[in-house]
Amino acid sequence: MHEAIEQPTEREQIEMLLPWFVTGRLDEGDQSRVAAFLAAHPDMRAQLDMVREEQGEAIAVNEALPGAPAGALARLQKAVAAEPKRLSLAGAGQSLWSDMVRLFSVPTPRAVQWAGALVAAVVLAQAAVIGGMVGSRPTSPGIETASGGVEAGTRVLVRFAPGVTADKLAASLRRLRVEIVRGPKPGGVFEVRLSPQKLNAAERKAALERLKAEPGLIAVVIGE
Incomplete structure (x- = not known):
């Protein structure tokens, strides 16, 4: 049946x-x-x-x-x-x-159902590694999702490098004092907090340079 x-x-x-x-x-x-x-x-x-x-x-x-x-x-x-x-x-x-x-x-309603299935497959394929480890390690140092309530500070949108491991991600973010606050968004994009304070232009640029300089961590920063 x-x-x-x-x-x-x-x-x-x-x-x-x-x-x-x-x-x-x-x-x-x-x-x-x-x-x-x-x-x-x-x-x-x-x-x-x-x-x-x-x-x-x-x-x-x-x-x-x-x-x-x-x-x-x-x-x-x-x-x-x-x-x-x-x-x-x-x-x-x-x-x-x-x-x-x-x-x-x-x-159409039928098309929406098919399209939803296709989109789900694509999004899951793109975000399986990073999305899975963020969801499964909510208490890891250096990682905080939207449910953590982090609202203040200086933020930026990023895509992590393909193949980045959970250990690498957690260690790098901990060292840089960067937190994930939302994601994954469409395209495998995450919103990260560079600082709990509002940085000025020079401070923000320096923080971004440190983030991008971390080997094997960031694929692209959106809207620098």
Whole structure:
């Protein structure tokens, strides 16, 4: 006997549609549906703001990666927008990439479910090492996640170097007196606190240089 698949609630469906809502990629009916739900549930405005923030961070990450040409993400978005607006999962000869483009271009309820599964697989593959060790070592010196309540100080967004180990990460952050306060965000990005105090420009630059100079720790710093 097959277990029934639990259907997402109205709120969960709206949450899944938010990324397309902020980019205007929903059809008129769904755009109005999301707007009406947000108007009736003002508590979701924080989630909408978070989606917009993370979208901006994802763009910054992609543009900052070595070898990524300027405007690459904008060109990809333009290409996605040019795709046919009718979703089809029946084309057996289509590549996975082509299917993903269509799934993200036209987020019908069925498409959202498929797209969610694909995104989950990609995010898990990118963040398994660092995300796993941050989640499994909440009391390790030098590591503190968002649940730790660290709100003040000077922060920066980073991507850790591929293959960095838990021991290396904990030891380096402890030595540098740097703490992870949030993450992983889209693209495997983490928010780290350089100092519990608000640093001036010169102090912030010096702290960033120390962080980047640590061998095998940081792949890229976003928005220096």
